[in-house]
Amino acid sequence: MQILICGGAGFIGSAFIRNYLENHNDSQITNLDILTIGSNLENLKEIEQNQNYNFIKDDIRNEIKINELVKNSDVIINFAAESHVDRSIANPKPFIETNILGTYSILESIRKYDKQFIHVSTDEIYGDAYEQHSFDENSQINPNNPYAATKAAADHLVTSYYKTYGINCITTRCTNNFGPHQFPEKLMPKAIIRSIKNLKVPLYGDGSQIRSWIYVYDHVQAIESLILNGKPGHVYNITAYEEITNKTVVEKILDILEKSYDMIEYVEDRPGHDKRYSIDSSKIENQIGWKAKYKFDDAIKQTVNWYLQNQSWWEPLIDEKTLHPQPWTLSWK
Known part of the structure; x- marks a missing residue:
C-alpha cells in the first residue's frame, strides 16, 4: 500500500x-x-x-x-x-x-x-x-x-x-x-517544561475548562x-472519555514532578474560550471495533518522563512565544 x-x-x-x-x-x-x-x-x-x-x-x-x-x-x-x-x-x-x-x-x-x-x-x-x-x-x-x-x-x-x-x-x-513530541506551546508540554525549569505554569481564567x-x-x-x-x-x-479540567491536568503534572501547586499562575482568560469539550465515539467503537487502550494517569506519567529524558528535543524549540502565558497578545508574523 x-x-x-x-x-x-x-x-x-x-x-x-x-x-x-x-x-x-x-x-x-x-x-x-x-x-x-x-x-x-x-x-x-x-x-x-x-x-x-x-x-x-x-x-x-x-x-x-x-x-x-x-x-x-x-x-x-x-x-x-x-x-x-x-x-x-x-x-x-x-x-x-x-x-x-x-x-x-x-x-x-x-x-x-x-x-x-x-x-x-x-x-x-x-x-x-x-x-x-x-x-x-x-x-x-x-x-x-x-x-x-x-x-x-x-x-x-x-x-x-x-x-x-x-x-x-x-x-x-x-x-x-x-504524548511525546508535542510542540511546547500546548498546555501539557508547556506545563511540563515550565515545571522542569522551575517557572510559573500559567492557567487561563480559573483553570476550570474541561477537555477530553x-x-x-x-x-x-x-x-x-x-x-x-x-x-x-x-x-x-x-475519544478516550477522559474529561479533566485544565487545572487538574497541571496539578497531576506537578504531582509527578514533585512540585508545589504554588507554581500555578492564573492569567487572563483567552477570548472565546470554550468551557467544555465532550464527544461520544460509540460509532467507531461499535462499527469498527476500536477502543482507547491507554489510561490517562498511566499515559501522562509516560509523557512527563519522555520530556524529562528528551530535553535535547524540546530545548531548541522553546522561546518567548512558545512559553508566553497569553500567546494571542504577541505578534506571530
Missing part, C-alpha cells in the same frame, strides 16, 4: 508514521510537509533511514506536487493544519490558507485520481459542550474561535466533495491529544483502523 501523509512532521502525523511503520513492513509512506511552526523532522529521526519512508518538503497547496503524489498513492491522510487556538486569535490568516485552501487542494487531486482520503479534523468544531451532554457525529457544528471555524469549513468541503463528486473520503474528529484527553497512540490506531474498515462519506468521533 502506498500512503501519502500530509503534515507528517507534526505531533500527530509523525506519531502515525512511526506507529504504522513499526507494525507494517509491506507499505510505503511518503510524508509531505512544508515544515512550519509545530513541524519537526526530529520527530521522525528514528525512521528517517527506513526504506519504506520518504520525506518531501513542499506545500499541500502546490497543485503540481500534490497531483503527482496523490496519483501515485492508494491512501491520503491529511494531518496538515495550523492547530493552535491562541495563534488563530492572534492571526487567523495562516489558518484560512492551510486549513481551508490546503484541504481544497488535496480534495481536487482526490477528485481527479479517485483515491481514498482520510481528513483529520477536531472535536472543537462542535463548540462548547456547556450542557451535560456529549456531541455525536450528527450534532450541530458551532465553532467559537478562528481555528475551529477553519477546521469546520474544511469538514464541510470534504462532505460536499463526497455528496457532489462521490469521492472516497472519511472525516475523523478527535479530542485533545497528548486521549493519548496520541490511541488516536493514530483509530485512524489506522479506518483505512480498511471505515465507510466512505462517514464522520467518526474519537
